[in-house]
Protein backbone atom coordinates (compact mmCIF):
# COMPACT_ATOMS: atom_id res chain seq x y z
CA UNK A 569 0.00 0.00 0.00
CA UNK A 570 1.24 3.48 -0.83
CA UNK A 571 2.68 5.19 2.25
CA UNK A 572 1.43 8.70 3.06
CA UNK A 573 3.82 11.40 4.21
CA UNK A 574 2.08 14.31 5.94
CA UNK A 575 4.29 17.20 4.99
CA UNK A 576 4.68 20.65 3.47
CA UNK A 577 7.38 21.98 1.17
CA UNK A 578 8.98 24.36 3.66
CA UNK A 579 9.58 21.58 6.19
CA UNK A 580 13.17 20.41 6.23
CA UNK A 581 12.23 17.71 8.73
CA UNK A 582 9.67 16.33 6.28
CA UNK A 583 12.18 16.71 3.43
CA UNK A 584 14.54 14.22 5.10
CA UNK A 585 11.85 11.53 4.86
CA UNK A 586 10.68 12.56 1.39
CA UNK A 587 14.24 12.55 0.09
CA UNK A 588 15.01 9.13 1.58
CA UNK A 589 11.86 7.74 -0.04
CA UNK A 590 12.68 9.37 -3.38
CA UNK A 591 16.22 7.95 -3.36
CA UNK A 592 15.17 4.44 -2.34
CA UNK A 593 12.23 4.17 -4.76
CA UNK A 594 9.73 3.88 -1.90
CA UNK A 595 6.02 3.72 -2.76
CA UNK A 596 4.78 6.98 -1.18
CA UNK A 597 2.70 10.06 -1.73
CA UNK A 598 2.65 13.43 0.01
CA UNK A 599 -0.37 14.64 1.99
CA UNK A 600 -0.29 18.43 2.33
CA UNK A 601 -0.46 19.88 5.85
CA UNK A 602 -1.49 23.55 5.74
CA UNK A 603 1.04 24.40 8.43
CA UNK A 604 0.90 28.18 8.03
CA UNK A 605 -2.84 28.15 8.65
CA UNK A 606 -2.66 26.00 11.77
CA UNK A 607 -2.87 22.64 9.98
CA UNK A 608 -0.51 20.93 12.46
CA UNK A 609 -2.57 22.17 15.43
CA UNK A 610 -5.96 20.95 14.25
CA UNK A 611 -7.68 18.21 16.29
CA UNK A 612 -7.57 15.92 13.23
CA UNK A 613 -3.82 16.30 12.88
CA UNK A 614 -3.21 15.97 16.60
CA UNK A 615 -5.16 12.73 16.56
CA UNK A 616 -2.46 11.55 14.12
CA UNK A 617 0.45 13.03 16.08
CA UNK A 618 -0.07 14.16 19.64
CA UNK A 619 3.19 16.14 19.30
CA UNK A 620 1.50 18.36 16.70
CA UNK A 621 4.57 18.14 14.44
CA UNK A 622 5.24 17.39 10.81
CA UNK A 623 6.35 14.94 9.42
CA UNK A 624 4.06 11.96 9.98
CA UNK A 625 4.33 8.77 7.93
CA UNK A 626 1.33 6.46 7.68
CA UNK A 627 2.57 3.20 6.23
CA UNK A 628 0.25 0.22 6.23
CA UNK A 629 -0.91 -0.17 9.82
CA UNK A 630 1.82 2.03 11.27
CA UNK A 631 1.77 5.73 12.07
CA UNK A 632 5.27 7.07 12.62
CA UNK A 633 6.43 10.49 13.74
CA UNK A 634 9.85 12.08 14.33
CA UNK A 635 11.92 12.27 11.17
CA UNK A 636 14.68 10.03 12.58
CA UNK A 637 12.17 7.27 13.35
CA UNK A 638 10.68 7.58 9.87
CA UNK A 639 14.16 7.45 8.31
CA UNK A 640 15.01 4.27 10.22
CA UNK A 641 11.73 2.71 9.09
CA UNK A 642 12.54 3.49 5.44
CA UNK A 643 16.06 2.06 5.73
CA UNK A 644 14.83 -1.06 7.51
CA UNK A 645 12.11 -1.64 4.91
CA UNK A 646 14.36 -1.07 1.88
CA UNK A 647 17.73 -2.26 3.13
CA UNK A 648 19.13 1.02 1.78
CA UNK A 649 20.77 4.07 3.40
CA UNK A 650 21.74 2.12 6.53
CA UNK A 651 25.38 2.78 7.36
CA UNK A 652 27.49 -0.18 8.38
CA UNK A 653 28.49 1.76 11.48
CA UNK A 654 24.98 2.19 12.87
CA UNK A 655 26.10 3.88 16.08
CA UNK A 656 28.01 6.54 14.15
CA UNK A 657 25.01 7.10 11.88
CA UNK A 658 22.67 7.47 14.87
CA UNK A 659 25.18 9.77 16.57
CA UNK A 660 24.91 12.25 13.71
CA UNK A 661 21.12 11.90 13.49
CA UNK A 662 20.76 12.75 17.17
CA UNK A 663 23.20 15.62 16.75
CA UNK A 664 21.21 16.92 13.81
CA UNK A 665 17.91 16.75 15.70
CA UNK A 666 19.30 19.07 18.36
CA UNK A 667 22.16 21.13 16.91
CA UNK A 668 21.52 20.98 13.15
CA UNK A 669 17.92 20.93 11.92
CA UNK A 670 16.71 21.52 15.48
CA UNK A 671 18.15 25.05 15.30
CA UNK A 672 18.17 25.76 11.55
CA UNK A 673 14.42 25.13 11.26
CA UNK A 674 13.34 27.60 13.97
CA UNK A 675 15.92 30.17 12.82
CA UNK A 676 14.73 30.02 9.22
CA UNK A 677 11.14 30.21 10.41
CA UNK A 678 11.85 33.28 12.57
CA UNK A 679 13.78 35.04 9.81
CA UNK A 680 11.47 34.32 6.89
CA UNK A 681 8.02 33.03 7.74
CA UNK A 682 6.93 34.96 10.83
CA UNK A 683 5.33 38.36 10.24
CA UNK A 684 8.10 40.96 10.41
CA UNK A 685 6.78 42.58 13.60
CA UNK A 686 7.04 39.22 15.40
CA UNK A 687 10.66 38.47 14.51
CA UNK A 688 12.35 38.64 17.91
CA UNK A 689 15.84 40.05 17.32
CA UNK A 690 17.37 38.50 20.45
CA UNK A 691 16.07 35.04 19.64
CA UNK A 692 17.39 35.36 16.08
CA UNK A 693 20.77 36.51 17.31
CA UNK A 694 21.08 33.67 19.85
CA UNK A 695 19.95 30.99 17.41
CA UNK A 696 22.23 32.38 14.69
CA UNK A 697 25.28 31.96 16.92
CA UNK A 698 24.31 28.37 17.75
CA UNK A 699 23.53 27.57 14.12
CA UNK A 700 26.82 28.92 12.83
CA UNK A 701 28.73 26.92 15.44
CA UNK A 702 26.91 23.75 14.38
CA UNK A 703 27.58 24.45 10.71
CA UNK A 704 31.27 24.81 11.55
CA UNK A 705 31.11 21.37 13.21
CA UNK A 706 29.51 19.92 10.08
CA UNK A 707 32.11 21.60 7.87
CA UNK A 708 34.97 20.12 9.94
CA UNK A 709 33.42 16.66 9.84
CA UNK A 710 32.89 16.72 6.07
CA UNK A 711 36.35 18.07 5.26
CA UNK A 712 38.20 15.22 3.61
CA UNK A 713 35.23 12.86 3.41
CA UNK A 714 32.44 12.35 0.89
CA UNK A 715 29.64 11.19 3.20
CA UNK A 716 28.71 11.68 6.82
CA UNK A 717 29.49 8.05 7.76
CA UNK A 718 31.60 5.53 5.85
CA UNK A 719 31.89 5.66 2.09
CA UNK A 720 28.24 5.77 0.99
CA UNK A 721 25.20 7.96 1.62
CA UNK A 722 23.18 6.99 4.68
CA UNK A 723 20.41 8.27 6.92
CA UNK A 724 22.97 10.58 8.52
CA UNK A 725 23.27 12.45 5.22
CA UNK A 726 19.48 12.59 4.79
CA UNK A 727 19.14 14.00 8.27
CA UNK A 728 21.94 16.57 8.24
CA UNK A 729 21.04 18.02 4.81
CA UNK A 730 17.37 18.59 5.68
CA UNK A 731 17.44 22.40 5.71
CA UNK A 732 20.52 23.08 3.62
CA UNK A 733 19.04 23.03 0.10
CA UNK A 734 16.62 25.87 0.89
CA UNK A 735 17.53 29.33 -0.27
CA UNK A 736 15.50 31.41 2.23
CA UNK A 737 18.23 33.19 4.20
CA UNK A 738 19.14 32.04 7.70
CA UNK A 739 22.84 32.83 7.64
CA UNK A 740 23.96 29.74 5.73
CA UNK A 741 26.00 30.67 2.69
CA UNK A 742 27.18 27.57 0.82
CA UNK A 743 30.27 29.37 -0.48
CA UNK A 744 31.48 29.95 3.07
CA UNK A 745 31.40 26.18 3.77
CA UNK A 746 33.23 24.46 0.90
CA UNK A 747 33.06 20.92 2.33
CA UNK A 748 29.31 21.23 3.00
CA UNK A 749 28.85 22.75 -0.44
CA UNK A 750 30.63 19.83 -2.16
CA UNK A 751 28.68 17.31 -0.06
CA UNK A 752 25.34 18.92 -0.96
CA UNK A 753 26.38 18.79 -4.63
CA UNK A 754 27.13 15.06 -4.22
CA UNK A 755 23.70 14.47 -2.65
CA UNK A 756 22.03 16.40 -5.48
CA UNK A 757 23.74 14.08 -7.98
CA UNK A 758 22.16 10.94 -6.47
CA UNK A 759 19.59 9.34 -8.81
CA UNK A 760 16.10 10.44 -7.76
CA UNK A 761 17.23 13.59 -5.92
CA UNK A 762 14.79 16.49 -6.00
CA UNK A 763 14.65 19.86 -4.31
CA UNK A 764 12.20 20.03 -1.36
CA UNK A 765 9.82 22.33 -3.25
CA UNK A 766 9.67 19.79 -6.11
CA UNK A 767 9.18 16.80 -3.83
CA UNK A 768 6.49 18.12 -1.50
CA UNK A 769 3.46 20.40 -1.93
CA UNK A 770 3.61 23.92 -0.51
CA UNK A 771 5.99 26.74 -1.33
CA UNK A 772 6.47 30.28 0.06
CA UNK A 773 5.28 31.64 -3.30
CA UNK A 774 1.81 30.20 -2.46
CA UNK A 775 1.56 32.82 0.30
CA UNK A 776 3.10 35.72 -1.61
Ligand SMILES: N[C@@H](CCC(=O)N[C@@H](CS)C(=O)NCC(=O)O)C(=O)O
Pocket residue numbers: 578579580581582608620621622623633634635636665673
Ligand atom coordinates in the same frame (compact mmCIF):
# COMPACT_ATOMS: atom_id res chain seq x y z
N1 LIG B 1 12.21 16.44 16.02
C1 LIG B 1 11.13 16.55 15.06
C2 LIG B 1 10.95 18.00 14.71
C3 LIG B 1 9.71 18.21 13.87
C4 LIG B 1 9.36 19.67 13.72
O1 LIG B 1 9.84 20.53 14.48
N2 LIG B 1 8.49 19.93 12.75
C5 LIG B 1 8.03 21.27 12.54
C6 LIG B 1 7.80 21.50 11.06
S1 LIG B 1 9.32 21.39 10.18
C7 LIG B 1 6.72 21.42 13.26
O2 LIG B 1 5.78 20.72 12.96
N3 LIG B 1 6.69 22.31 14.25
C8 LIG B 1 5.50 22.60 14.96
C9 LIG B 1 5.78 23.29 16.26
O3 LIG B 1 6.96 23.36 16.65
O4 LIG B 1 4.84 23.73 16.88
C10 LIG B 1 11.43 15.69 13.82
O5 LIG B 1 12.61 15.44 13.56
O6 LIG B 1 10.49 15.25 13.15
